[in-house]
Amino acid sequence: MGNFDRKIETFLRVFIDQGGYREVLIGLKNTLSIAIIGLVIGIVIGTAIAAVRVMPKYKILPRILNNICSFYVAMFRGTPMVVQLLVFYYVLLPLMGANLPSVTVAICVFGLNSGAYISEIMRGGIQSVDIGQMEAGRAVGLGFWTTMLKIVIPQAVKNILPTMGNEFITLIKETSVVSFVGAMDLYVAFNNIGSNSYEFMIPYLVMAVIYIVLVFLIAMGVRWMERSLKKSDRSR
Amino acid sequence: MIEAVNLTKQYGALTVLDQISETISEGERIVIIGPSGSGKSTFLRCLNCMEDPTSGSIFFEGVDLTDMKVDINLHRQHMGMVFQQFNLFNNKTVLENITLAPLHVGLKKAKGRAARIQLKREVEARAHELLQRIGLDEWADKYPSTLSGGQKQRVAIVRALAMNPKVILFDEPTSALDPEMVGEVLDLIKQLANEGMTMVIVTHEMGFAREVASRVLFMDGGKIMEQGTPEDIFDNPQCPRLKEFLSKVI
Ligand SMILES: Nc1ncnc2c1ncn2[C@@H]1O[C@H](COP(=O)(O)OP(=O)(O)OP(=O)(O)O)[C@@H](O)[C@H]1O
Ligand SMILES: [Mg+2]
Numbered sequence: 440m441g442n443f444d445r446k447i448e449t450f451l452r453v454f455i456d457q458g459g460y461r462e463v464l465i466g467l468k469n470t471l472s473i474a475i476i477g478l479v480i481g482i483v484i485g486t487a488i489a490a491v492r493v494m495p496k497y498k499i500l501p502r503i504l505n506n507i508c509s510f511y512v513a514m515f516r517g518t519p520m521v522v523q524l525l526v527f528y529y530v531l532l533p534l535m536g537a538n539l540p541s542v543t544v545a546i547c548v549f550g551l552n553s554g555a556y557i558s559e560i561m562r563g564g565i566q567s568v569d570i571g572q573m574e575a576g577r578a579v580g581l582g583f584w585t586t587m588l589k590i591v592i593p594q595a596v597k598n599i600l601p602t603m604g605n606e607f608i609t610l611i612k613e614t615s616v617v618s619f620v621g622a623m624d625l626y627v628a629f630n631n632i633g634s635n636s637y638e639f640m641i642p643y644l645v646m647a648v649i650y651i652v653l654v655f656l657i658a659m660g661v662r663w664m665e666r667s668l669k670k671s672d673r674s675r
Numbered sequence: 676m677i678e679a680v681n682l683t684k685q686y687g688a689l690t691v692l693d694q695i696s697e698t699i700s701e702g703e704r705i706v707i708i709g710p711s712g713s714g715k716s717t718f719l720r721c722l723n724c725m726e727d728p729t730s731g732s733i734f735f736e737g738v739d740l741t742d743m744k745v746d747i748n749l750h751r752q753h754m755g756m757v758f759q760q761f762n763l764f765n766n767k768t769v770l771e772n773i774t775l776a777p778l779h780v781g782l783k784k785a786k787g788r789a790a791r792i793q794l795k796r797e798v799e800a801r802a803h804e805l806l807q808r809i810g811l812d813e814w815a816d817k818y819p820s821t822l823s824g825g826q827k828q829r830v831a832i833v834r835a836l837a838m839n840p841k842v843i844l845f846d847e848p849t850s851a852l853d854p855e856m857v858g859e860v861l862d863l864i865k866q867l868a869n870e871g872m873t874m875v876i877v878t879h880e881m882g883f884a885r886e887v888a889s890r891v892l893f894m895d896g897g898k899i900m901e902q903g904t905p906e907d908i909f910d911n912p913q914c915p916r917l918k919e920f921l922s923k924v925i
Binding site: 458497522569572573574576577578579580581582585589590593594597 | 724725727748751753756758760762764765775779780831834835843910
């Protein structure tokens with residue numbers, strides 16, 4: 440155990456005295472902002488796509504939109520996230536002559552990617568809402584989009600909340616791919632601490648614990664939201 | 676008020692409505708009866724274009740609703756609809772169920788904060804009035820899942836009333852109710868009838884049909900086979916299909 444104590448000592452020295460915690464904090468901030476902002480973007484894109492895909496398709500415009508959305512979803516679900524990130528960062532942006540920070544690019548790619556997945560989740564959620572809810576909205580003269588936003592989607596969200604929680608957890612875990620485009624994240628931060636001290640056991644252990652705690656907190660948050668949303672099912 | 680012209684609806688090869696032409700005038704209380712699958716619901720749902728007719732037209736106050744250029748939402752605001760399964764908005768309170776559409780419509784027109792606040796107050800006052808009328812004002816802030824079937828349907832009816840519709844379409848409003856709750860819903864509909872509301876009702880309640888109808892339509896095989904006053908239809912039926920139908924349901 441003396442060995443283990445020494446390892447902890449080494450880790451603390453690099454982590455605190457040599458300022459390793461700063462990189463960890465940056466990494467944590469990046470991980471969270473990529474996952475959270477990515478999720479928010481994903482929810483907006485995903486909800487819009489899902490709504491387009493359940494639109495009545497008598498007219499030509501919904502049909503065109505629907506095809507575009509199908510293509511988009513197939514693209515982003517059909518390729519690995521790393522590939523999407525690399526293509527955006529090293530191919531598309533240079534071609535457009537744009538130069539964005541890698542974290543910003545990662546946020547965009549995560550948003551676009553999760554938008555594709557969330558659209559499928561959301562579509563299932565929308566289809567699980569009784570068709571009578573849409574009909575009742577239309578019958579009182581509300582438009583398709585108004586009824587969707589005010590009546591159907593709120594109920595759909597309640598049905599898919601657990602699945603969305605899983606999607607968020609997936610995003611948190613996948614943020615480790617940003618090291619491919621040179622951004623700081625938890626893995627890079629702890630890896631640096633490890634390299635500086637030639638001691639990897641404790642850094643990776645702490646990293647694993649941080650991920651576990653994050654995931655645990657999210658799961659708790661989702662359960663809390665589910666409970667508060669359930670209220671409309673019972674009397675108050 | 677509503678005029679169907681050569682109304683036809685097909686699902687694939689199945690013709691559900693076959694060249695129906697019919698006029699419904701203001702103040703009429705039309706009751707539609709007929710065997711299951713005869714197209715009653717489809718006919719009713721075509722009247723406010725919840726189903727798009729395959730061919731033919733629906734004129735509501737002279738406007739062809741089947742015309743794609745017509746703003747259907749605008750016209751639906753004047754045509755209430757009450758469903759067999761109530762279809763109250765589950766994520767809204769009883770009060771919000773009633774105020775949602777009037778507020779949505781009004782807020783588009785209201786200019787300025789003061790006007791919006793004023794509108795909200797008026798719409799909510801009217802909703803409470805309607806709820807008092809059906810004795811459910813105490814339930815205003817509850818969610819629909821806490822109501823009985825009969826209560827839900829009465830709320831659904833006043834939700835339609837809140838838009839001050841010119842006509843209300845009822846599709847089997849009591850079919851999903853426990854027998855002891857049928858009466859309260861029928862009573863409310865009868866009240867509206869007495870107040871002169873124009874309505875079109877699909878129902879299997881023959882006693883109610885006889886009592887409330889100013890005109891009864893008998894549908895079979897996607898056509899209106901016979902029509903007339905309740906006395907004509909129930910006491911002196913002509914076509915054999917109607918006789919057969921009545922012998923089964925009465
Ligand atoms: N969306 C649909 N797709 C295919 N067929 C349909 C659809 N809706 C209705 N139909 C068919 O159209 C026919 C008429 O249906 P409709 O609901 O109008 O009958 P109804 O007279 O209201 O019957 P009920 O008394 O059972 O309510 C039925 O044969 C039904 O199966
Ligand atoms: Mg029916």
